[in-house]
Amino acid sequence: MRYFRLFKTLIKFGFIRATAYPPSFFAAIIGKVLRIGLTLVFFQAIYLHTSILAGWNYSDILVLTASYFTVEAVIITTFHRNLMFWLPARLQDGSFDFFLTKPISPLFQTSFKIIDAFDITASSTSVILLWWYIFSKQIITPSFLEIGVFLILSAIAVIFVFSLLLIIASASFWTITATGTGRLFESVFRAARFPGDIFKGPARIALLYIVPVGLVVSAPADVLLGKFVWSHISFLIIFTAILSFTAFRFWNYALRHYSSASS
Amino acid sequence: MKIYWHIAKATWQEYLSYRLNFFLEVIGGIFTMLIAIAVWYAVFDGDGAKAIGTFTLAQMVTYLLIAGVISTIMFLTAQGDDINNDINRGTISALIIKPINVPFFWLTRDFVRKFFTLILGVAELSMIIFLFRDYFILPGSILNLTLFCLAIILAAILHFLLFAILSVIAFWFEETWGWRFIMRIVMEVAAGAIIPLSLFPGFWRTIFEILPFQYFIYFPMQIYFGKIDIGGIFTGFVSILAWLLILSCLFFILWKRGVRRYVGYGG
Known part of the structure; x- marks a missing residue:
């Protein structure tokens, strides 16, 4: 409950910080909405030249796109930048030490200190509009069970990404590579926008089984489309469980070995 | 001119200390390029089509490989950050009192960044092109290659000017990230990357x-493949030059008015 209240306060701070420059704030919101719109234009262009993409038609892709942006909205609003960009910066300038002196979990502070108000406003609005379009056009008519499983799998996708980022972020206690790793992750995660089946050969093995970003979004989308691929779902659950266990252990290990950067 | 050569060398040294960051971003760009190739492979594979639009599979792979190289060099995330930060953090105060042309200073740094990224990515990109050698098409002729390179150089200046304009409005708006973000989003799709x-x-x-x-990627690639005739190439180059002229004028108007308005606090 205490952390929930704290989270609400951090959201408020996020808004205050972001709206300090109103023109840029509103421009960023337009940019975020455009980004989703142009992704759909991209798929429209693809489907102008083919009726099916690795077994997925345009309606299926709409569901996949909505699922991707739903998961992405949660990630980029909350912990993505905190772990990938702000943590290395804090380690560099020594301000991470303040996190250790407060009676709040350092992991909580590290992950949620800056909540992205641009994305709360823009991404959530765009995602809601996308889902509204999908349901109003009856592109899918899922049962409550399917919606429930979709939500659980989407939460697992968020935990998967959080764990992956936590491992990368923990490494910055030694490397302090700042923004590069974050940018690389953004590019890799973009693979989740597409059906996992488009990847062939070694790319398929890498993106579906070694770092299964090709599965994290397509598995929940599959469920909404009425396809329960149990092998994918169970693999994702087991993989995420192992990954999150490893991530927390690694974070604690990194924290124990942290020596302050400031004097 | 000598002074800008020294600025270029100093910038190069500065970027060398961030080489891992740049390298990781280059790898990210290559990864995006490979995803795009995978998507188009699936499109060709799905319908068993020999050509999509006017593009064969080999042409599409070549297009995406070269587009990937250009995007990796040009479309880094922090486009225009230098100018924006110089203005709203006040570091421009130290620049305007020096005997240098500040916009040309920024242009020099931008070109060093582009060149630095190219050097960092050369080995990886060559390896990827080697892996796809069966699909890689060489340019139609030496003339096509020369015009292609010329178009890329002009596009790099155009790219700088577009971001410089959106960054220099920091004299009025303080923070310009939102505007530059919109341009980045539209640019990635509208360039034909x-x-x-x-x-x-x-x-x-x-x-x-x-x-x-379109002059960043689509137009140079049309030249590369020889898909437009000499009249089309001429019109394209005239259009780029016209854009350069208009944007340069706009930039210098904003720059002059901005500097007049600028107030630097602190020591």
């Missing part, structure tokens, strides 16, 4: 053809 513009639906194609972003 992941899909040639001719394959977009008519409405979008018309819009993208009005914007200057």
